[in-house]
Amino acid sequence: xxxxxxxxxxxxxxxxxxxxxxxxxxxxxxxxxxxxxxxxxxxxxxxxxxxxxxxxxxxxxxxxxxxxxxxxxxxxxxxxxxxxxxxxxxxxxxxxxxxxxxxxxxxxxxxxx
Amino acid sequence: xxxxxxxxxxxxxxxxxxxxxxxxxxxxxxxxxxxxxxxxxxxxxxxxxxxxxxxxxxxxxxxxxxxxxxxxxxxxxxxxxxxxxxxxxxxxxxxxxxxxxxxxxxxxxxxxxxxx
Numbered sequence: 092x093x094x095x096x097x098x099x100x101x102x103x104x105x106x107x108x109x110x111x112x113x114x115x116x117x118x119x120x121x122x123x124x125x126x127x128x129x130x131x132x133x134x135x136x137x138x139x140x141x142x143x144x145x146x147x148x149x150x151x152x153x154x155x156x157x158x159x160x161x162x163x164x165x166x167x168x169x170x171x172x173x174x175x176x177x178x179x180x181x182x183x184x185x186x187x188x189x190x191x192x193x194x195x196x197x198x199x200x201x202x203x204x
Numbered sequence: 205x206x207x208x209x210x211x212x213x214x215x216x217x218x219x220x221x222x223x224x225x226x227x228x229x230x231x232x233x234x235x236x237x238x239x240x241x242x243x244x245x246x247x248x249x250x251x252x253x254x255x256x257x258x259x260x261x262x263x264x265x266x267x268x269x270x271x272x273x274x275x276x277x278x279x280x281x282x283x284x285x286x287x288x289x290x291x292x293x294x295x296x297x298x299x300x301x302x303x304x305x306x307x308x309x310x311x312x313x314x315x316x317x318x319x320x
Binding site for chain 2: 095180
């Protein structure tokens, strides 16, 4: 049973446009959410996170939005660059075991020049 | 500084054999984690070490899997009587303290295990 779902296996956008990656979760105990980025043959790299007490967190070109009532979060990348092409994983954890990350299956983002 | 390193990068073995996968965490990181990523899936938690002790091994799939961290630094994941279903990328991560919201987990490149 997937507790973190990324329903789009892939996404393709043009350089300079906005990329929006979506993530849904089912476990209402999750209260902290993270996005990781993964290049081929490398491990996942932390990108940005958000606590459930917030609905938005911004870091440069990356913004994460959280809608708790819908159990949905999204990652916005503006403007998208070819170097952003990677697999993006949504992850979550809960206060009781906040070391244990539960990941989605990932979305492959391709930014075309 | 050096990141998390894992050896070997690739391991091919035959069904029924024993394998060991090694993880060298970032120096000074007290927390260490193992995850497994099967084809088409996201990483799945296996075990968490705080220092030398396994604080949570609830993700280990069965008793063929075992992990140690005897000196609180390097960790070894051991798999006995390997099965084809064990084929996956095994990821190791470390963090400074463990168990904190802002305690980012840094991942190694993984070991790709193939069981023939």
